[in-house]
Amino acid sequence: xxxxxxxxxxxxxxxxxxxxxxxxxxxxxxxxxxxxxxxxxxxxxxxxxxxxxxxxxxxxxxxxxxxxxxxxxxxxxxxxxxxxxxxxxxxxxxxxxxxxxxxxxxxxxxx
Numbered sequence: 001x002x003x004x005x006x007x008x009x010x011x012x013x014x015x016x017x018x019x020x021x022x023x024x025x026x027x028x029x030x031x032x033x034x035x036x037x038x039x040x041x042x043x044x045x046x047x048x049x050x051x052x053x054x055x056x057x058x059x060x061x062x063x064x065x066x067x068x069x070x071x072x073x074x075x076x077x078x079x080x081x082x083x084x085x086x087x088x089x090x091x092x093x094x095x096x097x098x099x100x101x102x103x104x105x106x107x108x109x110x111x
Contacts (some may be wrong), residue, residue: 012040015071017110018062020101022084023077025054027061037075045075046063055079058096060104 011019011033019036027049029038038045048063055061060078068075078101081093 011038012068013071017072018074018076018105018108019065019068019072020060020076020078022080023049023055025056025079026050027052027055027063027077037068040068041065041075049077057081058093058100060097060100062104063107072108074108076101 007014008104019037021037023034025032029035029049030045040109044066045063046053048066052061052063057079058081060076062074062076065072065075077098080097081088081090083090
């Protein structure tokens, strides 16, 4: 059975195969943790996101980690639901985010 390590700390300073960020649909950077990851990784991260194009809510896509490397190899971007009262499928979209992040990490050979 695979193990998942949960670590508390500064996400941009971790040594890991991939970090996950709650992204906006453009994958070009936002605020909060996503903004911190983009600032640490440098402008090539937003350029890579723009090259991928739109990521729909519930999906996840990966880019190289750029300036976060060699500590981090990949950034997995996932777009969560917009809260609309809880009866618009938000729980299903959020669950899909978690599933897709794990699938993408597996495709990347993440340990």
